[in-house]
Amino acid sequence: MTDALIHLENVSKTYPGTSVPAVAELDLRIPKGDVLVLVGPSGCGKSTTLRLINRMIEPTGGRIIFDGEDVTEVNADNLRRRMGYVIQQIGLFPHRTIAENISTVPNLLGWKSDRISSRIDELLDMVGMDPSIYRNRYPKELSGGQAQRVGVARALSADPEVMLMDEPFGAIDPITRDRLQNEFLRLQEELQKTIVFVTHDIDEAIKMGDRIAILRQQSQIAQYDTPEAILAQPANDFVSDFLGKGAIIKGLNLKRMSDIEPDRIPAVRQDASPDEARRALDESSDGRILVLDEQDRPLRWIDRSAVEGDQPLANSGYEVTAVVEPDDTLRDSLELMLQSTASSACCIDDDGRYRGVVRIEDLTRFLAAMQQAERERRAESDYEPEQVTLS
Amino acid sequence: MSTATDTKAAPEETASEEIAPRAEEQEVVPAIDENLQARIGLMITPAFFLLLLIGLVYAWTTTEFDPTTARILGFEGLVDKFGEHLFITFWSTVFVVGIAIPLGIALTRPRLRGIAPLVVTFASSGQAIPAYGLIVLFLVLLGQGTRTAIAALTVFALIPVLRNTMVGLDQVDKPTIEAARGMGLSKWQVLRQIELPLAVPVILAGVRTALIINVGMAALVFLIGGGALGETINSALKLNRPVAVFIGGALVALLALAIDFIAALAERYLRPKGI
Amino acid sequence: MDGLVSFFEYIVDQIDDIIELGIEHAIYILSVIVCGGIVSIGLGIWTRNQPIAREVALAVASVFLTLPSLALFVLFIPIFGLGFWPPFVALFMYSLLPILRNTVTGLAEVNPAVMESAKGMGLSSRQVLWQVQMPLAWPVILTGIRVSALLTAGIAAIATLVAGGGLGDFIKEGLTRLGLPNGVEAIWTGTVFIVLLALLFDAAFVLLRRLTTPAGIR
Ligand SMILES: Nc1ncnc2c1ncn2[C@@H]1O[C@H](COP(=O)(O)OP(=O)(O)OP(=O)(O)O)[C@@H](O)[C@H]1O
Ligand SMILES: [Mg+2]
Numbered sequence: 001m002t003d004a005l006i007h008l009e010n011v012s013k014t015y016p017g018t019s020v021p022a023v024a025e026l027d028l029r030i031p032k033g034d035v036l037v038l039v040g041p042s043g044c045g046k047s048t049t050l051r052l053i054n055r056m057i058e059p060t061g062g063r064i065i066f067d068g069e070d071v072t073e074v075n076a077d078n079l080r081r082r083m084g085y086v087i088q089q090i091g092l093f094p095h096r097t098i099a100e101n102i103s104t105v106p107n108l109l110g111w112k113s114d115r116i117s118s119r120i121d122e123l124l125d126m127v128g129m130d131p132s133i134y135r136n137r138y139p140k141e142l143s144g145g146q147a148q149r150v151g152v153a154r155a156l157s158a159d160p161e162v163m164l165m166d167e168p169f170g171a172i173d174p175i176t177r178d179r180l181q182n183e184f185l186r187l188q189e190e191l192q193k194t195i196v197f198v199t200h201d202i203d204e205a206i207k208m209g210d211r212i213a214i215l216r217q218q219s220q221i222a223q224y225d226t227p228e229a230i231l232a233q234p235a236n237d238f239v240s241d242f243l244g245k246g247a248i249i250k251g252l253n254l255k256r257m258s259d260i261e262p263d264r265i266p267a268v269r270q271d272a273s274p275d276e277a278r279r280a281l282d283e284s285s286d287g288r289i290l291v292l293d294e295q296d297r298p299l300r301w302i303d304r305s306a307v308e309g310d311q312p313l314a315n316s317g318y319e320v321t322a323v324v325e326p327d328d329t330l331r332d333s334l335e336l337m338l339q340s341t342a343s344s345a346c347c348i349d350d351d352g353r354y355r356g357v358v359r360i361e362d363l364t365r366f367l368a369a370m371q372q373a374e375r376e377r378r379a380e381s382d383y384e385p386e387q388v389t390l391s
Numbered sequence: 392m393s394t395a396t397d398t399k400a401a402p403e404e405t406a407s408e409e410i411a412p413r414a415e416e417q418e419v420v421p422a423i424d425e426n427l428q429a430r431i432g433l434m435i436t437p438a439f440f441l442l443l444l445i446g447l448v449y450a451w452t453t454t455e456f457d458p459t460t461a462r463i464l465g466f467e468g469l470v471d472k473f474g475e476h477l478f479i480t481f482w483s484t485v486f487v488v489g490i491a492i493p494l495g496i497a498l499t500r501p502r503l504r505g506i507a508p509l510v511v512t513f514a515s516s517g518q519a520i521p522a523y524g525l526i527v528l529f530l531v532l533l534g535q536g537t538r539t540a541i542a543a544l545t546v547f548a549l550i551p552v553l554r555n556t557m558v559g560l561d562q563v564d565k566p567t568i569e570a571a572r573g574m575g576l577s578k579w580q581v582l583r584q585i586e587l588p589l590a591v592p593v594i595l596a597g598v599r600t601a602l603i604i605n606v607g608m609a610a611l612v613f614l615i616g617g618g619a620l621g622e623t624i625n626s627a628l629k630l631n632r633p634v635a636v637f638i639g640g641a642l643v644a645l646l647a648l649a650i651d652f653i654a655a656l657a658e659r660y661l662r663p664k665g666i
Numbered sequence: 667m668d669g670l671v672s673f674f675e676y677i678v679d680q681i682d683d684i685i686e687l688g689i690e691h692a693i694y695i696l697s698v699i700v701c702g703g704i705v706s707i708g709l710g711i712w713t714r715n716q717p718i719a720r721e722v723a724l725a726v727a728s729v730f731l732t733l734p735s736l737a738l739f740v741l742f743i744p745i746f747g748l749g750f751w752p753p754f755v756a757l758f759m760y761s762l763l764p765i766l767r768n769t770v771t772g773l774a775e776v777n778p779a780v781m782e783s784a785k786g787m788g789l790s791s792r793q794v795l796w797q798v799q800m801p802l803a804w805p806v807i808l809t810g811i812r813v814s815a816l817l818t819a820g821i822a823a824i825a826t827l828v829a830g831g832g833l834g835d836f837i838k839e840g841l842t843r844l845g846l847p848n849g850v851e852a853i854w855t856g857t858v859f860i861v862l863l864a865l866l867f868d869a870a871f872v873l874l875r876r877l878t879t880p881a882g883i884r
Contacts, residue, residue, distance in 0.1 A: 088566075
């Protein structure tokens with residue numbers, strides 16, 4: 001494990017007036033630069049755990065170590081300014097414009113106004129909102145997805161070392177949610193923040209997490225590992241039950257199209273001559289080739305029959321329906337393949353240019369390999385403790 | 392508009408009504424926007440003002456004043472009374488604001504939360520006391536004069552502002568506060584920057600109510616030697632001069648309408664944008 | 667202690683007057699809430715589908731409440747002379763807003779799904795109003811009437827200034843005799859019995875509400 005930025009050391013929380021602790025003796029290391037997802041059934045103490053980290057609630061036992069420093073007793077307000085905090089209800093300040101919302105913490109920290117101003121633009125750009133349009137809007141003038149973007153931008157405003165996110169996409173419709181998740185992951189690739197992300201949705205956990213902590217009642221850790229490892233080998237019945245059916249399919253959420261090398265089936269531009277097309281067809285292992293437009297975007301599939309006659313390539317063959325982007329997960333592509341007749345999907349890059357083709361067989365092969373690798377890794381690590389005792 | 396006055400009605404129902412109508416009326420009329428509603432309110436008051444003013448001018452110009460009436464309605468006397476009325480209204484409202492808002496803030500802090508219902512119940516039951524009786528009892532306690540008058544008015548008008556301050560602070564969206572705390576704003580900063588601005592509309596409605604109560608009550612302080620326009624009415628009643636009675640009444644009503652209108656404008660323009 | 671004793675002696679002594687003036691006071695309250703109730707509920711029902719008329723009615727009713735009581739009482743003297751009528755009309759005007767607003771709110775707050783299904787069952791809009799909306803809105807309307815009653819109880823104290831009678835008479839009498847025997851006692855008597863009368867009405871409303879609210883939404 002990379003070194004832990006935050007360490008909850010046997011932390012407990014018993015709410016006043018209750019006898020059962022909401023969090024009992026939790027020992028949790030939060031690795032630097034990773035997304036750690038806390039996932040578990042409703043009421044298991046995820047939110048409580050998260051709120052203990054920035055001391056929105058005070059622990060009743062244990063210590064919180066942040067960056068090597070014991071922060072259990074330090075000024076909580078200052079601690080929170082070093083951590084971004086995003087909640088499901090967002091909590092934008094309705095009486096302040098978007099710009100004013102974002103500048104709250106920089107203002108507290110005494111930044112100069114031009115620095116704040118350029119930071120606002122930078123952040124709005126970062127979350128995909130045009131500053132010239134949105135800077136001076138009020139929260140009520142935003143859609144739910146936009147508000148959530150602003151919430152994230154606001155939490156990032158002072159460039160905190162840590163982001164704490166409590167079901168940030170919980171109240172958003174599935175399509176927008178998917179988009180926000182993708183944008184978030186892309187952003188995280190750039191920013192490499194240490195993020196603690198709470199959700200009760202195991203699919204979201206698998207998609208977002210570098211590591212997942214599956215929690216049971218009182219924030220007891222049922223399993224703490226990479227998504228791959230959890231999917232391949234659930235540590236106990238609780239975890240298997242929580243993963244539910246279709247753990248294998250869920251594994252497809254782990255990889256994105258950009259992670260795999262698609263098969264480069266030959267392709268020609270639509271203005272290519274029949275000769276060129278025939279030559280490409282000869283090279284194709286598949287019996288078909290792709291026709292691209294001027295920007296190399298995939299248009300149609302064609303086979304031999306298309307080059308017999310002499311109608312333009314752009315009208316022959318059949319249309320490409322399944323197109324997957326680099327951000328799409330393997331599961332997304334599986335879905336598209338099943339819908340299309342071809343049981344294959346065209347991969348494009350960020351600019352929409354043709355990259356290659358994946359087929360269902362590629363996915364099965366990929367899954368098998370992943371599980372195999374995981375089993376081997378597990379076998380090795382199981383062996384380790386014995387080595388330790390021997391030496 | 393309507394939020395302003397119901398505290399005259401006192402008891403516990405008004406607790407919710409203070410702010411309820413705002414929300415309710417919005418729901419009631421999906422077709423009508425809040426703006427139109429406010430605008431209707433802002434039109435009706437001047438209409439009544441004009442109507443009364445016409446009545447006043449008519450009564451003033453068409454009747455031959457006998458010496459007594461003329462004396463009651465003497466210009467300088469009226470100006471003095473008017474000044475006293477404003478003075479009493481102004482200072483009692485200032486004291487109300489100065490006492491009730493800090494008290495309301497204190498009672499919504501976690502430490503005093505527990506005793507808040509007690510205080511509100513106690514204060515509200517005090518409101519069941521009729522204004523007339525209260526003023527006279529203050530005379531018994533504190534003696535004659537303007538100070539007594541201001542003290543009585545302050546006590547009587549305290550509740551709407553206290554209650555609205557508490558309700559206004561309570562109704563601030565909890566996630567908003569949670570987010571603010573989570574960003575590292577101190578409790579004081581959350582109060583100043585988030586809670587109070589968001590409670591402003593409700594608090595202002597309470598202040599407006601207090602103002603209206605005070606204008607009305609100031610018309611009664613002549614009873615305890617506080618002067619003001621009520622004295623003009625009282626002299627006219629005692630000397631049986633109906634025209635002077637009417638003119639005195641109209642003056643007080645005009646003053647109240649004007650103050651309410653200004654307060655309504657203030658309510659409209661002082662509320663933070665975005666809410 | 668002495669004060670308390672003489673206060674009770676005064677009450678015992680004046681019990682006949684207290685009852686008589688208390689009845690006068692109660693008559694103000696009753697007549698005002700009956701008339702105010704009929705007018706406000708009628709207005710609320712009539713304007714239930716007319717947003718602009720409704721807003722105008724609400725705005726007018728709330729202007730009434732901003733008018734200072736003494737001013738409003740005396741404005742009607744040129745028309746009605748002294749006595750019962752000026753206070754009655756003024757109190758009537760004050761009583762409108764709480765009832766009207768609660769009627770409007772009560773009618774509007776009825777769950778649209780309930781009304782939709784009533785309509786779907788073939789009830790005419792009049793039947794929807796009387797069989798569905800009104801019974802469901804009634805507790806809210808009743809609360810409005812109760813607020814008006816308490817409001818009236820307090821303001822009716824001033825009726826005495828325009829020779830309108832009521833328990834305010836005790837306060838006025840006490841004020842003129844301040845310093846003389848029983849002056850303060852009279853003031854307390856007036857004040858206390860007005861509060862008691864208000865509490866009596868309040869209790870009556872609690873009972874009425876219990877008796878008239880449909881069992882399902884009690
Ligand atoms: N302020 C509080 N006072 C008392 N008990 C609380 C409080 N907040 C939470 N709890 C209790 O602590 C336990 C954990 O709550 P928590 O909110 O952390 O759950 P969660 O895992 O975030 O659940 P969810 O997925 O529903 O958000 C629950 O049993 C809850 O009832
Ligand atoms: Mg939670």
